[in-house]
Amino acid sequence: MAGTRIYGRDRGTMATPSIKEVAHRAGVSVGTVSNVLNRPWIVAPATRQRVQDSIRALGFVRNEAARHLRAGKSRTVGLVVLDVANPFFTDLAEGAEALAYEHDTVVMLCNSKTDPVREGHHLDQLEQQRVMGILITPFDSNDPRLTALVSRGTPVVLVDRAADRGFCSVSVDDQLGGRLAGNHLIESGHRRIAFIGGPFTMQQVSDRMAGFAATVERADDVELQRYEVDVMGVVEGRAIGEKIAALPPRSRPTAAFLANDLLALGFLQAMSVAGLQVPRDMAIVGYDDIDFARAAAVPLSSVRQPAEMLGRSAMELLQEEVEAAEQHRHRQVIFQPDLIVRESSDHTRRGK
Amino acid sequence: MAGTRIYGRDRGTMATPSIKEVAHRAGVSVGTVSNVLNRPWIVAPATRQRVQDSIRALGFVRNEAARHLRAGKSRTVGLVVLDVANPFFTDLAEGAEALAYEHDTVVMLCNSKTDPVREGHHLDQLEQQRVMGILITPFDSNDPRLTALVSRGTPVVLVDRAADRGFCSVSVDDQLGGRLAGNHLIESGHRRIAFIGGPFTMQQVSDRMAGFAATVERADDVELQRYEVDVMGVVEGRAIGEKIAALPPRSRPTAAFLANDLLALGFLQAMSVAGLQVPRDMAIVGYDDIDFARAAAVPLSSVRQPAEMLGRSAMELLQEEVEAAEQHRHRQVIFQPDLIVRESSDHTRRGK
DNA sequence: ACCCCACATTGAATCGTCTAAATCCTCACC
DNA sequence: GGTGAGGATTTAGACGATTCAATGTGGGGT
Incomplete structure (x- = not known):
């Protein structure tokens, strides 16, 4: 019982008071209460005080639904x-x-x-x-x-x-993002490169891929492999990573660009498990530059979006x-x- | 101009219709429309159809604020x-x-x-x-x-x-969670162990620590180190990890229990960077068993919560x-x- | 003593929906 | 043909807050 401590079931009997109860207790009209709430300066200080006291005493809380309905927005x-x-x-x-x-x-x-x-x-x-x-x-x-x-x-x-x-x-500019990643990998000397992301129908993904492909394919003797996933999460990245790690070294890409960092992180983990060194055996570039990217086992290169x-x-x-x-x-x-x-x-x- | 394609500014002129417009167009009263919406079976099929057509034609969408106000909940x-x-x-x-x-x-x-x-x-x-x-x-x-x-x-x-x-x-049962982790590490032979979490004022954290400490300290010659963080994220875990990795091997704990998986993941990464092998040099147990935990570079032991x-x-x-x-x-x-x-x-x- | 103005407060209508009670119809049955 | 039962539909009044026109109250100025 501990004093007047309020337990579970008082509701219903004592529902949240409305502006009307507040007005009644303060001895004013509802209009005045509303004024105190919205344009306090037009209300006489004494009245204002009385209303505010009443609000506090009753524990009045504005009803957003009503405001919304009335205001129309x-x-x-x-x-x-x-x-x-x-x-x-x-x-x-x-x-x-x-x-x-x-x-x-x-x-x-x-x-x-x-x-x-x-x-x-x-x-x-x-x-x-x-x-x-x-x-x-x-x-x-x-x-x-x-x-x-x-x-x-x-x-x-x-x-x-x-x-x-x-x-x-x-x-x-996702195409630009793709180009940045592409440039970087080409300049680092990679020629067998994977793009991983999906679904390809998502504009973000296709733009990143387009920019990337455009840049990469401008170089000579480049082989661009594309892998599609249906959701871009860590788990999927890991799965693709395992698949790629299992490829024979001469056809396995030496670099991968992944359409987001979650994918890239999963991919990175798969490399580590498979015993491939990053970046020696596999260079990785992600997208988004989430906090995790910086903090990964091998800090992740990434295209940063603000x-x-x-x-x-x-x-x-x-x-x-x-x-x-x-x-x-x-x-x-x-x-x-x-x-x-x-x-x-x-x-x-x-x-x- | 492309046909009747709707561009930006039509709103205001053509606000969302209310039940009233629907009623008018269908040639019935608002009550009937409301009935179609809430108890369609009491409305005559023909009328119902007419109302539904009107709803569709006008693109009527219920106003939740009004419903809420009226219903009181x-x-x-x-x-x-x-x-x-x-x-x-x-x-x-x-x-x-x-x-x-x-x-x-x-x-x-x-x-x-x-x-x-x-x-x-x-x-x-x-x-x-x-x-x-x-x-x-x-x-x-x-x-x-x-x-x-x-x-x-x-x-x-x-x-x-x-x-x-x-x-x-x-x-x-967070205390039990702590005990499970404690038992496991003690049975694996660890005697210098760290608990990492925080703030300690949070009940979850203190319970996990309490259960863990109670179990661990029941063994002989155990040294339990406690580290407090103010937020339990990857970054903080990594920071503590760096600190602990820098300790001289003879005072450095051989196992760590972290109050959530984000901390544990950061911690794990720090170990890897510092060149410490997990679990050989440092055993790690996390908490929550998030998806990342299974997918980490070294799959993470964790206390699973449903x-x-x-x-x-x-x-x-x-x-x-x-x-x-x-x-x-x-x-x-x-x-x-x-x-x-x-x-x-x-x-x-x-x-x- | 009277008028008017400024300031403070009130009253009433409104927003969109729901529901209970009231009204309207139609048809079956005597 | 009148009556009543039953279903279908309408009417009207909330719900809570806002706003603006209308009312009230002093007091200062003449």
């Missing part, structure tokens, strides 16, 4: 990513949330797990909630559902995907679109990636 | 975790979401990043949204805010934390609490952890 933004477990997206979310916070807005994080069905479900839910906008790394950026969403009034910003038109978007910045600008574009309303024009923001060379692809650094 | 559940980037929590979220889906409920994932301020902010937001309940891995399970939340009517279920009373909770199951049961308890309402009694569900022995702590498996 919500204060939450949906963020749909392909894989929350991927630090790249975690960083991205971080950036988006930081800016949202400044705008007194809440982010609702949704994980599509590279699955169009889950993605659709999340979009439906978000639309029903009339979120003020959606930031999404779509499975398929031509999905008619996205256009439909926009046409029904929910602003959508594509993240990590360049939009042709019809949307705002923030992205990174993940947090991406999230931040996406949210910025959305806020802009919401505020500008009628006269908004869609914008495409494109960032440049950087190649970070570490030990996994540069044997001159060995031991440094 | 929301269909979303808040899930506040310490670190979304940790696969353990991702799995946990997965389990929670799966069950939520079955109950036609939405999960709002919030990342507190082991920061009480962020945690508080998220709790405020969730309460304002009048979520139907909150699942939380709290920074401090005695936080009076949690009790306050409950007393104001928001059910709270503690996740991965045993509650004494006042809450439902799901947790794993992460997905935790999330699932937490959601189950919440649904139960919400439905039972008045006569609900809080329950504490406790799972048993398992020790998964892999190469990192068992040299007999080397090469297998």
Whole structure:
């Protein structure tokens, strides 16, 4: 019993009070309470104090649903990513949330797990909630559902995907990223090279591959092998790694470019298990430059994307679109990636 | 111009239609539309059809805020975790979401990043949204805010934390987990052993340490070293690893138990860089058994927690609490952890 | 003593949906 | 042909917060 300690079942009997109870207890009208909440300066100090006391005493908490209904617009933004477990997206979310916070807005994080069905479900839910906008790394950026969403009034910003038109978007020049990686490996003297990623239908992947292939194939006597995976995770990278390690040395590639760091990490582990030295027997370049990459057993070369910045600008574009309303024009923001060379692809650094 | 393709600015002029427009177009009253939506069987087939056509034609989407306001209860559940980037929590979220889906409920994932301020902010937001309940891995399970939340009517279920009373909770017996790890290392002959985790104020960490210490110190001539970190991530594990690797061999521990797998992975990498063999020079046991653990360069021994199951049961308890309402009694569900022995702590498996 | 203005507060309508009670119809049955 | 039963549909009033027009109250100025 311990004093007035509140246990489980008091709810129902004592539901959260509404503005009305607050008003009654303070001896004012609901309008005044609302004013204290939204424009405190127009309320006489004494009254204001009384209302605030009442609010505290009753433990009043604003009802967002009611505000939203009345205001016609919500204060939450949906963020749909392909894989929350991927630090790249975690960083991205971080950036988006930081800016949202400044705008007194809440982010609702949704994980599509590279699955169009889950993605659709999340979009439906978000639309029903009339979120003020959606930031999404779509499975398929031509999905008619996205256009439909926009046409029904929910602003959508594509993240990590360049939009042709019809949307705002923030992205990174993936072809350039591929070229950077390609240049680097060619200049390091590699001629039998693997590209690993997937699904190839995803624009990011195909762009990285395109840039990479274009650069690599400009050199003479190059053999480019392509391996496709359906999900880009550590497990898949390891599997492909085992497969490649098992190839006879004369046909095995001497370098691999992987479309994200999770893949690269799995791949790296497979090399180590198979007894292949990195970078001597196999040079590796990943993509995203997640924190893990730097911290890997052999620090991983990687194409860095400004993940947090991406999230931040996406949210910025959305806020802009919401505020500008009628006269908004869609914008495409494109960032440049950087190649970070570490030990996994540069044997001159060995031991440094 | 491409046909009737919808570009940016049509919103405002053509806001999402409400039930009223649907009703008008179908030539019925709003009540009927609502009936079609909620109890279609009481509406005459012909009318129902007409309404459904109208819904489709107008692209009507229910307004969740209004439903919520009217119904007095929301269909979303808040899930506040310490670190979304940790696969353990991702799995946990997965389990929670799966069950939520079955109950036609939405999960709002919030990342507190082991920061009480962020945690508080998220709790405020969730309460304002009048979520139907909150699942939380709290920074401090005695936080009076949690009790306050409950007393104001928001059910709270503690996740991965045993509650004494006042809450439902799901947790794993962390002391047992510590004992399992301790036993294993003692039986493998280790006598100079490190425990690494933190902050020690977090109950999970202190429980794991307590169970571990109790078991380890029962053996003779044991030296237990404790290292505290403030966040349990890969980077911190690597840092501690470097520190320990630099110790002179005769005082350096021969085995380490780390309070989560991210720490352990970082630690493992540091060993590899320092040229120490795992498990010969250093045996390692982690905690959580995340996917990465199995896939690490040296597969990691780890204390497995049924992460997905935790999330699932937490959601189950919440649904139960919400439905039972008045006569609900809080329950504490406790799972048993398992020790998964892999190469990192068992040299007999080397090469297998 | 009167008027008007400034400031403080109130009242009422509104947002979109749901539901219980009320009304409307039609048809079967006597 | 009248009556009532039953199904189909409509009506009206919440839910909680916001906002703006309307009302109230002093006090200063003439």
